[in-house]
Structure formats: C-alpha cells, structure tokens
Amino acid sequence: MRPNIVQQYRGRFAPSPSGLLHFGSLIAALASYLDAKHNNGLWLVRIEDIDPPREKAGASTDILQTLELFGLHWDEQVLYQSQQSSLYREVLADLAQQKLSYYCHCTRAKIKALGGIYQGHCRGLAQPEADSATRVINTFGISQFNDIIQGHVACNQELAQEDFIVLRKDGLFAYQLAVVVDDIYQNITHVIRGCDLLEPTARQLSFYQTLQQKPPSYGHFPLAVAKPGFKLSKQNNAPEVDKNNPIPSLFSALKFLGQQPPNELLQANVAELLSWAITHWSISQVPKSQEIVL
Numbered sequence: 001m002r003p004n005i006v007q008q009y010r011g012r013f014a015p016s017p018s019g020l021l022h023f024g025s026l027i028a029a030l031a032s033y034l035d036a037k038h039n040n041g042l043w044l045v046r047i048e049d050i051d052p053p054r055e056k057a058g059a060s061t062d063i064l065q066t067l068e069l070f071g072l073h074w075d076e077q078v079l080y081q082s083q084q085s086s087l088y089r090e091v092l093a094d095l096a097q098q099k100l101s102y103y104c105h106c107t108r109a110k111i112k113a114l115g116g117i118y119q120g121h122c123r124g125l126a127q128p129e130a131d132s133a134t135r136v137i138n139t140f141g142i143s144q145f146n147d148i149i150q151g152h153v154a155c156n157q158e159l160a161q162e163d164f165i166v167l168r169k170d171g172l173f174a175y176q177l178a179v180v181v182d183d184i185y186q187n188i189t190h191v192i193r194g195c196d197l198l199e200p201t202a203r204q205l206s207f208y209q210t211l212q213q214k215p216p217s218y219g220h221f222p223l224a225v226a227k228p229g230f231k232l233s234k235q236n237n238a239p240e241v242d243k244n245n246p247i248p249s250l251f252s253a254l255k256f257l258g259q260q261p262p263n264e265l266l267q268a269n270v271a272e273l274l275s276w277a278i279t280h281w282s283i284s285q286v287p288k289s290q291e292i293v294l
Contacts, residue, residue, distance in 0.1 A: 009041025011190045013072075014179070016048040017059035020240040021066040023249060023294075024194070024224045030253045030277075031221050031286070032192040033072050038281040044186055045074040050081045050173050070246045071270040079186060081178050088173045091181050091211070092166065095136060100210060101166065103132035118162050134167035140206040148219030149286050150195070155202040164203050176200065180207045188216050192283075195220045195290040219283060221257060222292045246270050250277075256292065258285035 013029045015021070021029070036043040045067065047060050064078065095101040104122040111118050123137065141161030144154045166177040183191065201218050208215040241249045247266060250273055254261045259280065265273050 007187060007189075009036055009039045009190055010044065010186065010188050011036035011041055011192060012044040012046055012183070012186065012188050013067075013074075014046040014048050014182075015063050016051070016054070017056060017063065018051075018054045019056055019059060021063050022240055023253070025063075026070070026241050026249055027221065027224055027253045027256055028193055029067060029070075029072055030250065031257055034257075034277055034281040035190065035192050035219070035283055037278045039190075041190070042075040043072075044076050044079070044188070046079045046081065046182060046186070048081050048175075048178065050175075050178050052172075066241065066243055069243050069270075070241075070250060071274045079182065081173075081182060084178065084182060084185070085173070087185060088177060088181060091177065092134065095166070095210075099137075100139075101134050101136050102163075103127040103129055104135045104163075104165070105132055117158050118164075120163055123163065131169060133165045133169040135163040136166050136207065136210060138163045138203075138206050138210075140209040142202050142205040142209070145201065145205055145218070147198075147201075148190075148192075148217055148283060150198070150220050150288055150290075153198055153201075153220075155199045159199065160202040160206070162203075164207075176203055176207060180204050180211070183216060184208075184211070184213050190219070191216050192219045192221065194223050196223055198290070219286075220290075221286050222289045224256060225291045225293050247273060250274070256294075258282075258287050260285075 011032050013032045015025055015029075033043050045064070047063070049055055049060060060080075067074070092101070102123055105127050106118065106121055118135075122135070138161060141157070143157040143160035144152065147153045164176055165174045168174055198220050201220070205215050247268065247270065250270070251261055251266055254277055259277065259282065261273070261276060265276060268276075
C-alpha cells in the first residue's frame with residue numbers, strides 16, 4: 001500500500017446507501033464540509049457500499065443529489081467502496097503474508113457467551129479458510145487518543161485490544177478494513193464524524209499502526225438523538241431532510257453544531273448561508289457532549 005502523502009487538509013463525508021439523507025447525516029456532511037472549507041482544504045465524498053444486504057436501491061444517487069441541493073459540492077470524483085475490492089484484497093494478502101491475520105470460526109453467540117469480547121481463541125489454531133472470518137492480529141491495542149472536539153478519549157481497553165474482523169465470514173469486507181484503507185488511499189488528513197464512532201476510532205488507529213501508515217486527525221461531534229441512546233439513523237427510519245427547502249435544515253444543523261448564525265440568514269439563499277458558515281466556522285464551539293436530544 002502506498003504511503004500517506006503530506007499535503008493540504010483533505011476531509012471527507014462517507015455515507016452508506018442504506019437510506020436517504022436525514023438530519024443526523026446532514027450534520028455529519030455539514031460539519032466535515034465546513035471544517036475542510038474553513039481550513040482551505042478539499043472535501044471528498046465516499047459512498048460506503050460494501051454491504052449490499054443493507055443497501056437501499058437508488059439511495060446513493062439520492063444522497064448525492066441531496067448534497068448538491070444543499071450546496072455541499074465535493075472536490076474530487078466520488079469514490080465507491082464497491083469499486084475498491086482489488087485494493088482490499090491486496091491489503092488482506094499482505095497481512096496474511098506478514099502473518100498479521102488469521103482465520104476465525106468463532107460465532108457471535110460464542111463470543112457473547114464468553115463475555116462479549118473476542119479473546120483470540122482461533123489465533124494459534126490454523127483454522128481452514130472455509131466458513132471463516134479473517135481477523136487482524138491487533139498488536140498495538142490503542143485505547144486512548146486526543147480528539148479535536150472531545151479532547152482526551154479513553155475507550156474500553158479490552159475491546160480496543162481485540163483482534164478485530166477485516167473480512168467477514170460471508171465474504172464481505174469489514175468496515176474497519178475498508179474505512180482505513182480508503183482513508184489512506186484518498187490521503188485523508190482529517191475525519192470529522194459522529195460520536196457513535198469513538199470506539200471504532202481506537203481500532204482504526206491500531207490498524208494504521210499495523211499498516212505502518214500515519215492516521216488522520218479525528219474529531220467527533222455529538223449524535224442527534226430522538227431520546228437518550230436512540231440516535232437518528234437510517235435503520236431507525238429517521239425522516240429524510242426536505243430537499244425543497246434546505247435553509248431551515250442547514251440553519252438547524254449549524255445551531256446543533258454550536259454555531260451562531262444570525263436569524264436573518266433564514267431569509268438567505270443556500271450559497272449565502274454556507275458562505276457565512278465557512279467564514280465563521282469554529283470547531284471549538286461544537287458541544288463536547290456525546291449526544292444531544294432534539
């Protein structure tokens with residue numbers, strides 16, 4: 001895998017096409033966009049379409065059309081993870097050659113019965129490839145990191161040290177593999193996303209170490225929740241944002257992110273609102289809580 005290239009700020013928004021763009025995903029798009037543009041950087045869009053059973057027909061196109069209607073225009077060609085299979089396989093082959101991965105037959109039920117955290121049962125068993133998941137040997141087990149928004153973050157240490165799956169038993173590429181490989185491939189320098197991904201960040205930082213690559217800087221904003229512990233998501237059938245009237249949703253998203261747009265911007269057009277938002281964006285004003293009830 002090619003090394004990171006030091007260059008200007010490169011941020012990204014990476015939605016999965018499991019549903020249409022709702023308020024929670026608009027917050028993610030807007031936060032990553034504004035942080036990139038305020039720092040004179042590039043903003044990329046990546047469609048995480050590596051889990052076909054969860055995907056909704058037409059969702060990818062609809063998400064991209066919605067972003068354009070909301071004035072969130074990306075700077076380079078959209079990357080589809082479904083077109084990255086050869087690169088993922090190359091990385092998996094390299095891990096195997098370096099003896100940094102192994103096949104695992106443990107089921108979720110078995111792991112749950114043993115306390116919910118995988119204890120490396122299959123690491124030395126030379127399991128056959130058939131009907132196996134592939135796990136990476138997690139040598140580093142990073143459990144703490146500094147977050148641009150949340151400050152010092154400490155994750156569950158036992159979970160952070162777990163040998164995690166990089167290729168699922170059903171043959172689908174795991175999220176941890178695809179997201180890290182693609183962030184390296186696209187030379188992403190900053191990742192601004194929701195707090196639901198705080199713990200996965202620890203695993204991703206460990207995986208960067210395994211791949212001997214420099215990780216991006218991470219910033220995690222609060223999740224928009226309907227009630228405590230119940231985030232707005234496509235899986236929870238969160239309503240789609242109003243494509244015909246973007247200003248109220250953009251204004252509300254700015255307020256959610258701790259910004260202070262003047263009320264007169266409710267009468268502005270999308271370009272004017274975003275111009276103000278880019279100029280006045282302050283990531284230090286984003287709330288440090290992990291959830292905000294709408």
